Amino acid sequence: MVDKARPRQQQILKLLLEKKAGLSIDEVATALDISRNAVQQHFIVLERDGYIQPGVLNKTAGRPVRSFILTEAGINSFPKQYAWFSELMLTDMKNEIGSEAFQRYLHRLGSNLSQTLLPQFEGKQTNERIEALLKVMDSLGFDARIITDPDRNEPTIEARNCIYHDLAQKHEEICEFDRTLISSLLDKNIDHVECMAKGGAVCCFKIINK
Structure with a gap:
């Protein structure tokens, strides 16, 4: 309000x-x-x-x-209960289909979203894809930036805000949505090396250059 x-x-x-x-x-x-x-x-x-x-x-x-x-x-501006209602639905879905199927569902959700965004990434080099990804993540509220290790040449996407922190703490499978979206849009494998829902200070997704 x-x-x-x-x-x-x-x-x-x-x-x-x-x-x-x-x-x-x-x-x-x-x-x-x-x-x-x-x-x-x-x-x-x-x-x-x-x-x-x-x-x-x-x-x-x-x-x-x-x-x-x-x-x-x-x-x-008046109070809403989106988080409560989302938690209700997600808990019921997870109980209904099980944890593994729930994670597969979130993977599919991330993949489907990436397909709608891919035209913004096609034909771009990795650095350009990263810049485009940061804009997408910022539009969603992640407050993301790129961190580069000069010794290993492995850039890391660092998100300083988890947009569904409470939900991810209760359902860690939700992070699969982020991993799939980032990996699909960059066309790279990633390593989720730090997670706010698991007590990390930020969420970090290392881009694997292989």
Whole structure:
């Protein structure tokens, strides 16, 4: 949700969540017992940050009144339980098909994703593929970079963020998705030498130049 340092804006968003058709500045001011000017200032910030947007223009006996509604970002600012639901599904799947089949499924998932991304990598040399891979990983949230050992000439992909850390701690098979994706896009074998889900400081994937 919006920064906890701005409780009034949280209240406004909650009102708009309850009133999907939207509320006017005056309606929000009345509901929260604050001035119209204060609501306007909060609306400026919320609209700037993408949480609300102008809704319909309601015609009244007096001047037309503009309502404001939540954007998708505004709706998504409220707490969600994606991790809990994912854990529920993955645990059930693993119990149903077993650990080995579960890992094969994640391998297939990583392979399928790599096929959709391969056009970005075709015809490129290894260094160019690595750069393209880093962009893909960063877009997914891995915060990745390349580390090179000058003595062994074995570059390593280092990811400083595990995007499903809690899930990977409970289901280590999930790492197979990363290994398959990286290996497929680079067209290289890799060695998963460090894993955050197993207590590592980062996730490291050494590229094997063979």
